[in-house]
Amino acid sequence: MTAPAVILVRPQLGVNIGACARAMLNFGLTDLRLVSPRDGWPNADAGPAASGADAVLDGARVFDSVADACAGLSLVFATTIRNRELIRRVVTPEQAAADCHALAAPAGIMFGPERTGLETEDLAVAHAILTIPVNPDFGSLNLAQAVLVVAYEWFRQGSGAPAATLVNHDGPAPHEELEGLIAAIDAQLGANGYYNPVPGRAAAARLLMRNLFTRPEYSAGEVRTLRGIVRGLSFKRHPGVD
Amino acid sequence: MTAPAVILVRPQLGVNIGACARAMLNFGLTDLRLVSPRDGWPNADAGPAASGADAVLDGARVFDSVADACAGLSLVFATTIRNRELIRRVVTPEQAAADCHALAAPAGIMFGPERTGLETEDLAVAHAILTIPVNPDFGSLNLAQAVLVVAYEWFRQGSGAPAATLVNHDGPAPHEELEGLIAAIDAQLGANGYYNPVPGRAAAARLLMRNLFTRPEYSAGEVRTLRGIVRGLSFKRHPGVD
Numbered sequence: 001m002t003a004p005a006v007i008l009v010r011p012q013l014g015v016n017i018g019a020c021a022r023a024m025l026n027f028g029l030t031d032l033r034l035v036s037p038r039d040g041w042p043n044a045d046a047g048p049a050a051s052g053a054d055a056v057l058d059g060a061r062v063f064d065s066v067a068d069a070c071a072g073l074s075l076v077f078a079t080t081i082r083n084r085e086l087i088r089r090v091v092t093p094e095q096a097a098a099d100c101h102a103l104a105a106p107a108g109i110m111f112g113p114e115r116t117g118l119e120t121e122d123l124a125v126a127h128a129i130l131t132i133p134v135n136p137d138f139g140s141l142n143l144a145q146a147v148l149v150v151a152y153e154w155f156r157q158g159s160g161a162p163a164a165t166l167v168n169h170d171g172p173a174p175h176e177e178l179e180g181l182i183a184a185i186d187a188q189l190g191a192n193g194y195y196n197p198v199p200g201r202a203a204a205a206r207l208l209m210r211n212l213f214t215r216p217e218y219s220a221g222e223v224r225t226l227r228g229i230v231r232g233l234s235f236k237r238h239p240g241v242d
Numbered sequence: 243m244t245a246p247a248v249i250l251v252r253p254q255l256g257v258n259i260g261a262c263a264r265a266m267l268n269f270g271l272t273d274l275r276l277v278s279p280r281d282g283w284p285n286a287d288a289g290p291a292a293s294g295a296d297a298v299l300d301g302a303r304v305f306d307s308v309a310d311a312c313a314g315l316s317l318v319f320a321t322t323i324r325n326r327e328l329i330r331r332v333v334t335p336e337q338a339a340a341d342c343h344a345l346a347a348p349a350g351i352m353f354g355p356e357r358t359g360l361e362t363e364d365l366a367v368a369h370a371i372l373t374i375p376v377n378p379d380f381g382s383l384n385l386a387q388a389v390l391v392v393a394y395e396w397f398r399q400g401s402g403a404p405a406a407t408l409v410n411h412d413g414p415a416p417h418e419e420l421e422g423l424i425a426a427i428d429a430q431l432g433a434n435g436y437y438n439p440v441p442g443r444a445a446a447a448r449l450l451m452r453n454l455f456t457r458p459e460y461s462a463g464e465v466r467t468l469r470g471i472v473r474g475l476s477f478k479r480h481p482g483v484d
């Protein structure tokens with residue numbers, strides 16, 4: 001479950017290399033490998049675009065060929081959207097990330113140059129093709145965006161973040177406080193004749209009210225606020241002034 | 243299963259609004275809502291950054307308040323990384339996208355201004371908080387990157403793209419052609435004495451070889467190429483010239 005390497009093949013602009021480093025580090029990827037960057041390496045444009053992901057740029061390694069850049073990697077994905085005359089397994093980012101997590105050894109994910117993408121010779125070095133599913137009518141992911149999606153998938157699958165949690169700093173109120181709120185509303189509604197006209201209305205209304213106020217898991221402070229609102233609705237603070 | 247709206251609250255730079263439109267359209271989102279954009283609307287910087295997603299920009303609607311911008315939306319998520327004094331369900335992009343898909347009515351996802359993010363007053367309008375899980379040591383997603391991740395999740399869950407497919411334009415070769423290849427290798431290995439020294443070696447080697455050549459699902463053309471390689475290994479083309 002080593003984080004996969006990102007292999008940028010013949011990247012053109014330093015600013016894009018920096019943006020890729022930033023995208024990587026957001027999701028815990030640090031192994032950046034550059035194959036024949038057009039403007040050499042290091043590249044002064046990369047740093048500012050990395051927005052603080054300098055460690056990734058500083059650790060980047062440069063290679064002369066895709067095959068050399070894949071040293072140490074047991075599984076290599078080539079990212080491309082084009083359907084080539086090539087027989088390969090084609091996987092989603094989701095599947096690629098799952099494969100990376102399942103593998104004991106490091107994997108690598110290869111991205112082609114801006115605009116042109118990977119050549120057939122580059123793809124031949126990869127074990128599988130990674131294709132990001134996009135809107136068939138508008139596929140316009142730039143290099144750093146493609147890296148971001150792939151890195152996000154890897155991090156998401158390993159993060160173990162719960163899909164949903166309720167943040168309630170105080171915790172829900174003790175039950176008797178909620179009962180106090182419901183009783184206060186109930187008493188005022190009764191006094192105001194709200195339940196009178198229709199037989200059976202009181203029971204149905206009380207059930208509805210209980211559901212309304214129980215489900216949100218109100219904290220003690222929120223229950224106090226609601227009791228204040230109930231009082232505010234029920235009584236004029238300055239009798240005679242409407 | 244309507245695509246969710248993207249609500250940009252007090253966005254500052256036109257270039258970022260354009261980049262958000264591009265990120266959205268890549269993953270099929272088109273409903274862009276702007277709350278009090280700092281430099282007004284339309285903004286000349288947005289178009290070039292949208293890289294062709296002009297339809298999203300042209301259809302963008304401007305509102306004076308977050309509450310107005312949420313008109314027509316039945317479920318609103320507020321994207322933030324900060325833990326506030328606010329009692330809300332906190333969900334991953336994955337869960338938010340699942341909620342959007344499960345909902346018959348449109349949902350919306352709200353993003354705050356660059357740098358400062360959403361204010362407590364903005365969050366109060368949202369039903370739940372969306373937090374993108376990032377590297378705890380380096381969380382540096384810009385506005386368009388956050389939109390990209392959320393939009394990707396929505397599209398991924400609805401795309402129905404198979405996790406993995408084997409692209410093999412010709413399909414695997416008819417079985418007898420693979421048998422012909424294996425037989426040709428077998429005959430040459432036998433003739434060269436490869437099986438001789440160790441008893442039982444021939445059977446084990448044949449099993450291994452069958453596995454090696456069956457698993458990749460070679461096409462008929464690839465089987466022919468392999469037969470040519472076998473011939474090339476077995477016979478000198480120009481006897482006498484080494």
